[in-house]
Amino acid sequence: MPHKLIRMQRGRHQAGPGRPTMLAIAGDSAAGKTTLSKGLANPLGPERVTRICVDDYHRYDRQERKNLPFTALHPECNYVEIMEQHLQLLATGQPILKPVYDHDTGQLARPELVEPREFVIVEGLLPLHSRLTRACFDITVYLDPPEDIRRQWKIKRDTQKRGYGVEQVHAELERREPESAAFIRPQRAVADLVARFAPVAGRYDPPGTPLSAELMLRPTIRHPDLRRILAESDQRALHLSLARDEDGLPVDALHVHGYVPREESRVVQKAIWSRLGLEGGEPVEMLGDLGNGDRSEALAITQLVLLYHLLTAAR
Structure with a gap:
């Protein structure tokens, strides 16, 4: 559905039964997206909130990406069209069969059924990448920590929780930098x-x-x-x-x-x-x-x- 049509369709129906309130939280890796979204979901209550991460739409697992000329930040490394389709479905109150990417193991897992509740909080690298995805949201946020602080957060998280060495994280940060500038940071302008x-x-x-x-x-x-x-x-x-x-x-x-x-x-x-x-x-x-x-x-x-x-x- 074109982005103008999805806006018109959502505009005809106020948020409520059958039409969830949609929030997007975009930002680079380790910018604090999950910390922010968890803190919003807790006071609202789990029975009222659906949280998803659009990083689940990676096309390739971690091992496969080692041999590719681009990183997980590149749209070519993600099923952007399926993400757009699923966000439209959620925005109009319909369930999806969402892919799952396990960040701890770096592997693709079994898809899961996701039904939108009263509030849908979407976080990830590319939720504001296209006009169509942006049209699905009521509120959009971009997390923009100073780069030196974000890198400290990423090194700490990836070494403590994802099994990387410090040098590996530094190398991956340098490899990702051109794509971060090309695809992640431009989302700041539309939040x-x-x-x-x-x-x-x-x-x-x-x-x-x-x-x-x-x-x-x-x-x-x-x-x-x-x-x-x-x-x-x-x-x-x-x-x-x-x-x-x-x-x-x-x-x-x-x-x-x-x-x-x-x-x-x-x-x-x-x-x-x-x-x-x-x-x-x-x-x-x-x-x-x-x-x-x-x-x-x-x-x-x-x-x-x-x-x-x-x-x-x-x-």
Whole structure:
């Protein structure tokens, strides 16, 4: 189905029974996509959320890719047409038989039946690659950590969880770089929200200080009225500024400070939740989980903003 038709079809039916709310989280390898998506699914509840990874649409397993002239980041290494078809089906409330790629073993596994629930969260390398895939989503996010930080995350993950050596990871990063620039990073330009987790520029915090977040809130969707909320909150935790996008156009940027004490950040999170007029109890305790008992207040507030978008789109 052409991308304009899928937009028209979804536009005729508001999110709800038979028409899920669709969120895409795009980014390079080890950019934090799974951490972000898990943190969104937990407070919504497993009975309301379907999560999929479009990296499952790899054409080749890890062993086969060693002899190919391109990497897993290249569209030729993925069944993009099937991914487009499946996203359309999910976006219109229909089940799919999704392929499965096992990241731990690098092998292709048995396909699985996936049925869309109220919310569908899609993460991966290429969910915003084409106009057709983008037309399937209500909200789109691109994760854009500084490259040196992302490489540290990838080395840690691939050596601890996927059996690689440090030199192997470095070599793979260099091999992937041209395709990352050609196919992954261009998705940043088409996302509704760009999230960047990094130290605050020009601020010299001691080692171990949690990363802060900068959220670029593009006017392609309606974002929460944060100015009124922030006027009543502690400005040490977060603030808005007017920034310049890559194309030079002005855009709102939300700065979430990771160095703020947890107690202050949680007060702000509760204030945001209550002033957004959303139903249900505060999900503060479920947000910001980095795993292994670690927590990020900047991640928690980022997830809170995305929860706002998911719940208001569904409502």
